[in-house]
Amino acid sequence: MKSKLLALIATLVVLLPAGVAANAAPSEPAYQAMNAQSLWDQGFTGEGTTVAIIDQGVNLTHPYFVGQIIDGYCFVEATSSYRCPNGTREQLGAEAASQRKIGSLYVATEDHGNMVAGIVAGNPTNEAPGGIAPGSDILMANVDLTLSGILAGLRYVDKRKEELNIVALSMSWGGYFTEIPREWLRCDTNPELQQMAAVLSSLRKGGVIPFASAGNTPTLDIATSLFPSCLQDAVAVGSVNQATEVSWYVTMSDKVELLAPDYAISANTFSYVRSSGTSAAAPLVAGSYALLRQAFPDHDAEQVLSALKASGKPINDVIRKSIPMVDLRAAYLLLSNTAVGGVIAPQPSAGQVLNVGTFNGKIVVYAKGYKGQTLSWRIAGKWQKVTVTKDFQAFDRLTSAIGLTVTIDLYLNGVTPAAFSKTVVTK
Template sequence: MAKRILGLLSAALLVVIGLSTPAQAAPIEKAYEAININAAWSKNILGQGVTIAMIDQGVNLQHEYFDGQVVDGICVYQTNNTATCPNGTKFQTGLAAASQRRDLRGALIAEETHGNMVAGIVAGKPNSVAPGGVAPQAKIVMANTDMQPKSVVAALEYFYQNREKYNIVAVSMSFGILGLTSRQDLLNCNTNPVYTEVRASLKKLREVGVIPFAAAGNGFYLDSVESWAPTCLDEAVSIGSVDENGQISIYNTMSTKVELLAPDYAISAATYGYMQASGTSAAAPTAAASYALLRQQFPLHSAQTVLEAMKVSGKKIDDVVRKQIPMVDIAAAQKVLESTPVGGTPVDPNPTPVTTKKVTVGSFNGYIAIYVQGYEGSQFISRIAGKWISVSSLKNVTGKPYALIKRNTGAGYDVKVEVWIDGVKQTLNTSGQPASQVLVLRTR
């Protein structure tokens, strides 16, 4: 079975920044400003009392960024992997199990720094070089695994068993498992038998209010069918990434599964020193830790209510594949939750206007006119009197809510009209005739 951690799927940009000077204040982090972090921090909502569980490569437990932040760990490797846990076996629990791997000389494998990067974004301790995590006073339970399905299941089960002990409210996962047994698996990962146990474990966590967040991946594909678990599974919340310009990151694997966006460029921990993060790997812990802050602030709301508030409140960002994808915005989510009764459903304070989709055909002075409403940006194809017209991207008439396509036909003819939008044949409307997919008009 092929497998891959998001060190590949979500390659972090390793830029070592240096060591801290405790006497100086933590720097301002633009990635955190982009999610309006001060709306929580100014109220002393810093993650006190909540824990985020993570599945990754483990962390440098001696790093100043994680002093007192990691409270427990689990290490799981399958027998077909040559790696071992810190105790020399394939399975270990306890704080020491959270450590990243060491080489034969006993030194930390510096290039395996992915776990430090994602954990630092969740709950790093602020210092003069790095801003700390999104939830700097939250705690971390870290799973150090080989990302194989059985290892992931073992980690998820450990989180489930210890959820009340540590008050685990979220799981952050920035890796990918690819296990294909048929073409059906590629087209719908939820039916893939390789992921059955992973799905069951994620479902158990969701049912007790622990929300799993997963990085969407960095596949450079547009409108791809996402087949990497856990992000492709219904039980996981798939997180895409936004760059410093507020745009969807160029490498983002975008699909209809992506539910939230978050920045991908915060300063975080490397194995030694610090680095600038990158990849959807960085977006997933940002979203998970933001969610944890909201859970801390609004303990009476259910886990699903808090998640829905994040999804309906964030600024909507358009991609070339999808439109109106919400970005994490703590201040906006706070306002929604403040106005949502306990047990109620969060409501989008700025709902996207519903645009009526309609195609209307008319005949005027020797030409056929087609008015297309609600399909701006879509592909248009029509056949009028046997002649084809194609428009790759519809554009509305300036100041009007519709696009207009004309074809001269001359007057006094019966003209057959058909229209396809994004490959789907449309029902056509015209004055004095029933709506139909094929219209025959007498030109005048």
């Protein structure tokens, strides 16, 4: 059995020149695209939450990370020539999060951990905007990205989730197997990944949502998607560019649940970079999720995640349509109008209309902007289900009498849109 080396998921990054004019966090276009300002204005910065990251370490002396790393974990498998910062193969505590050094010098090329951690919760500085959730703490699992290292990091995060109030896990790396039986291509039945799947399941049951980069190879078959993003309990995150289009390189499949910008400014070993790749999108979603968990502490983890997806701005790809891009203002409004434990209902976006009326003894359901989606409704105990095939379409059904009062419960893709139960009088 051969396992292809795990790769950090990143694309080209551009160094920023020294002496960049001071930026406040709202000036970051990636954050503006997600309407983060609407939560910051209300004082929500992620305070009281922790986001765990499995990646390389960070430069603990970098201004972005001073005071931000609440805990760290390092693991290096026995066959590796590397060591943890204290010279051992396993280390706990904040110092374990340190980026690798040779002697006293940081290995500057191993700066991926700085980029992803900075997007989550970097301190705002005169040169860069800080993370999207600068009030959150970070648990940095600095592992060698072998299967044994990843599992060790996942188990440490799972162990500390309650004590540190870990709400999200960000993973911006991936791998896949070669020379395996064909049936193992499906992640959740691959025996090599069963332990990883089990820990991710434990995290979600414990209120921690694992976000994983979808990958930067434009492969269309979900069976070839990278792990961990292909695992059931990992939320796969794709990216959009500055034109708010799905980035050309995204490994797209039905598993991609959310989109986020790929171009936020973040840290490298000694300075700052403009990030790219789905590596940048996953921590941006994890940090956004932490903001909402602070804002709605009584709503459970899955309810907040559902709101993030249901309220997202739909983006069309050449492969899939209406993939939600995170919109924090819309998610906040949706959660504000949803009771604790209530069902999160999908919200119509601009140009989408659902309505019900009567005409010539018929009940008519109108749908605009829902092409390709499934509508179903119940009238007098009888169900009707249709697929919308046009941008604007009407569906009608005869009723038994004029002047009849009828209540119609309308469902979109199996879920009731917000407050959509309508009573009409047939005419």
